[in-house]
Amino acid sequence: SMTRKEFRDKFTVVFGLPIPEAIGSTLGKAETVRDRVMHGKSATDSDKRNAVANVIKYAEELNTHVHGIAGFRPFGELRGFKGAAKSLDKSTTRWVLKGMGFPV
Numbered sequence: 001s002m003t004r005k006e007f008r009d010k011f012t013v014v015f016g017l018p019i020p021e022a023i024g025s026t027l028g029k030a031e032t033v034r035d036r037v038m039h040g041k042s043a044t045d046s047d048k049r050n051a052v053a054n055v056i057k058y059a060e061e062l063n064t065h066v067h068g069i070a071g072f073r074p075f076g077e078l079r080g081f082k083g084a085a086k087s088l089d090k091s092t093t094r095w096v097l098k099g100m101g102f103p104v
Contacts, residue, residue: 030054
């Protein structure tokens with residue numbers, strides 16, 4: 001396994017540039033919530049939702065950064081989870097979310 005610091009150090013070695021602080025801070029917000037949850041401490045639903053949003057934002061920002069310096073996107077195209085699938089109607093979506101434990 002690799003620590004967060006080791007990843008940042010290796011990134012700098014491989015690409016010749018560090019991960020910009022603004023991008024790193026986006027992930028840092030999510031890491032704080034992740035650490036609280038993994039170590040048995042509480043995190044609100046709002047904290048968890050914001051952490052997921054920050055991870056997605058980090059992926060977008062790191063994709064742009066790496067593409068600019070190396071010509072590829074480490075997280076791919078990030079086109080979403082639906083792909084070519086047909087969307088569910090609102091009632092079905094509500095039941096799926098409820099079944100996953102989301103308050104609806």
